[in-house]
Amino acid sequence: MNIRTKTTDYEITPEVEEYLAQKLETLEKFVGDKTDIVRCEVEIGRDAGRPRHGANIYFAEIRVIIPGEVDVYARNNSESVNGAVDDVKAEVERQLRKRKRREMHFARRMGARVKGWLWSNEN
Numbered sequence: 370m371n372i373r374t375k376t377t378d379y380e381i382t383p384e385v386e387e388y389l390a391q392k393l394e395t396l397e398k399f400v401g402d403k404t405d406i407v408r409c410e411v412e413i414g415r416d417a418g419r420p421r422h423g424a425n426i427y428f429a430e431i432r433v434i435i436p437g438e439v440d441v442y443a444r445n446n447s448e449s450v451n452g453a454v455d456d457v458k459a460e461v462e463r464q465l466r467k468r469k470r471r472e473m474h475f476a477r478r479m480g481a482r483v484k485g486w487l488w489s490n491e492n
Contacts, residue, residue, distance in 0.1 A: 370397050370407045377414030379427070385413070385450055392458045393431075399465035400435060408434045413454070416446055429453035431461045441465055 372393055374381070393409060400407045410432045430444035443460035447453035 370400065370404050370409050372409045372411065375410070375412045377412060378417060379414040379450070381413065385454075388451055389413070389454055392454055396433065396458070396462060396465060399462065399469055400433070401469070403435060406436055410434065413450060427453045429457040431457050433461060433465065438468075441468070 412430045416428045428446045433441040441464045445456040
């Protein structure tokens, strides 16, 4: 998976970069054999629209782009960068899991229809 990281009003540290890479590795199992063509765009930073001294000042946003399919997008604010990354990763994972479940359901349904069609043509 091709990962592109962008920061806004935030200097990314090696610890945060390593933490982000570790979290994004778990998303690869949901894209299946398309890992070489999937692009993951990540943006981390301080939210400009909120007061700098208030809670939930950090944000993380992830967009997973799979060619030929609808993009998966999530954004979340939190009090810490790691918290924002955790929350947004959980949302993207939920969306990818739902998509994969739907694809498997469709494939099984179509397989059953083809099998039924073949049985009906034999008789």
